[in-house]
Amino acid sequence: MATAKKEWAGGVGWIDYRHFYERHYGYLLRVAYRYCETYEDAVEVTQQGMLTVFRELKQMSIEYLSDENWVLDWMKQQVIVRCLEKSFVAAARAIDGSTADDAAGNSIRSQVAIRQDERLPIEDLDALNDRHLIELLRRLPRNHRMAYNLIVIDRYPMKMVTGLMSIDRGTASALVSAAREQFRKWLGS
Template sequence: MEGCLINDHKCQKKLYERYYGYALKVVFRYIYRYEKATDVVNDAFVKIFRSFKKFECPERENLEKIWMGWMKRIMINTAIDELRRSNMLPEIGGLPDHIWEVQDKSQAADAKILYKELIAKVKNLPPSYRAAFNMYIIDGYSHQEISEKLGISVGTSKSNLAKARMQLKNFLDKDLQEADICSL
């Protein structure tokens, strides 16, 4: 990381290659067209490299954790900026299967499948509900932060989250009913 502070292009390339898959997964929760998501990831990495001097890590033993949180926030903010520019129109598309490959091989295959299924259900939500769900549930933003980032009221953020949860519950209930019918 020290090389990135002095704009060493080799270090930047290594950092980019190491975290590209993670960054794409973060962005893809907001932007569903693969080509657009890769553009957003690249834009976010440009922001990261330009503002690398702002990254602070007082605890060296937690460097990776702090770095990934900082990077994740920039990825999310860049994706939200893109959604705002495109009036939060729903994105359509999918990721190639290699994107879902887990770098930590200790993660169970079932967890990977469940994650893909959840993201597929979240993709079916209206854009405003999807944004609130992703930001609050998955990325840990407060309703106040969501309100400020999306230019909506706190009440609208809470309402959108409640409606997203209800729709996801309905999607899952429907899937369970279909599974019960198929098992008869």
């Protein structure tokens, strides 16, 4: 039986990247699938996110990496950033034919990174890992889905979400309310 390749990751020690990838890929793919338009897009952004995680993992302090909840939240953030980049860059192209991927991506990354300390405590909603609920979420219009994902599920502060989506607070609240109302209709409650 072949042994897994381990690599030295700075202050962390030896990491089995294959095991790390296999352990977290499914969870991160489900996060990406909530945001992306297609399964293929979700796979792409999950892999981009994992590449970023592997690159930055080597520079992480052991004190952060020993906290599994922090690591999961950080990896989830990397995937969400890639999803937002893909979504908003695609929207910008559709509107004005823009090809300024880097400018939009850098803007999203800086907004998420700067405000990470403002995040509400992470609270993984296991129910949303259920395939049926994810499919219902994906049926929402794009902006409703983005607002609901960011505010309700991933618990980003309203101020950050309004900046990322370039909308005002009232619009963000209306999007979330409309999404909740749609869920009530679909779930019959």
